[in-house]
Amino acid sequence: MIVNILITIVMGWIASSASICLKLATSGEKLSIAGLLRNKWLYFGGMLYVIAALLNIYLLKKLPYSVVVPLGALTYVWTMFLSRKVLGEPVTRSKVLGISIILIGVIMLVISNI
Amino acid sequence: MSDSAKHSSGRIWIGVALMFVCAACLCAGQLIWKMYDGFGPLVAGFLLYLVGSAAMICAYHFGSVSILQPINSVSYIFSTILGAVILHESVTPLKIAAVFTILVGVFILAAGGSKDGAAGGESNGEAGSESGSESGNGRTTAEKGGRHDR
Numbered sequence: 001m002i003v004n005i006l007i008t009i010v011m012g013w014i015a016s017s018a019s020i021c022l023k024l025a026t027s028g029e030k031l032s033i034a035g036l037l038r039n040k041w042l043y044f045g046g047m048l049y050v051i052a053a054l055l056n057i058y059l060l061k062k063l064p065y066s067v068v069v070p071l072g073a074l075t076y077v078w079t080m081f082l083s084r085k086v087l088g089e090p091v092t093r094s095k096v097l098g099i100s101i102i103l104i105g106v107i108m109l110v111i112s113n114i
Numbered sequence: 115m116s117d118s119a120k121h122s123s124g125r126i127w128i129g130v131a132l133m134f135v136c137a138a139c140l141c142a143g144q145l146i147w148k149m150y151d152g153f154g155p156l157v158a159g160f161l162l163y164l165v166g167s168a169a170m171i172c173a174y175h176f177g178s179v180s181i182l183q184p185i186n187s188v189s190y191i192f193s194t195i196l197g198a199v200i201l202h203e204s205v206t207p208l209k210i211a212a213v214f215t216i217l218v219g220v221f222i223l224a225a226g227g228s229k230d231g232a233a234g235g236e237s238n239g240e241a242g243s244e245s246g247s248e249s250g251n252g253r254t255t256a257e258k259g260g261r262h263d264r
Binding site: 019020022023025026027028031036042045049069073075076079080083084087089092093094095097098099100101102103104105106108109111112113 | 167170171172174175178179180181183184187190194206208209211212213214215216217218219220221222223224225226227229
């Protein structure tokens with residue numbers, strides 16, 4: 001069970017990294033399909049995204065929904081810190097507040113389904 | 115130039131809208147998989163996932179990923195509503211409160227993002243110079259790591 005919880009955390013890191021890669025693929029002056037398809041970050045991000053999705057499916061078989069979903073939502077926190085490190089997106093009050101409130105809402109939702 | 119400086123005010127709402135589309139597609143896909151068996155529904159679900167993912171990728175062009183990715187949490191709201199309307203799952207006061215809470219968080223995030231126009235602006239919790247230098251480091255890293263065909 002502990003191993004699976006750790007795997008859930010790692011899945012969150014993978015999902016975060018995927019989002020960062022996809023952001024790197026789409027940052028730039030213009031958004032074009034041709035440019036996107038030539039961008040290596042699209043493929044790195046896509047692969048990581050698929051790995052995270054498969055891990056998610058696996059974990060939902062091993063752990064209850066009420067554990068996987070909130071731990072999965074922690075991805076938003078990892079993304080906030082990872083994007084600061086890699087992309088220079090500042091950690092603002094509104095981000096911390098917004099993400100915290102979202103996490104509280106997710107936990108409330110999970111409790112309501114028990 | 116950092117993305118947050120370029121993407122001031124209005125643009126991020128395009129990203130927010132696209133994340134809503136992404137969340138809706140993902141929820142619809144999951145619902146179809148849950149409700150129906152067979153090859154047709156499987157393909158339909160995958161197509162919805164594809165469209166949703168495409169919307170998400172496009173969304174990231176319009177703002178910071180740390181603001182836009184959490185917007186996807188509205189998928190929990192869509193799931194709850196779809197579950198209540200189509201699968202007749204129970205709607206409790208706690209569920210309604212949870213949905214509103216998530217919405218409040220999403221709005222705070224998006225609204226904060228639309229103010230984030232100038233680098234190190236007033237909406238930052240950190241001192242202007244501190245976040246300025248961090249943005250500088252981040253920008254360099256991004257340029258080193260993210261240089262793509264132009």
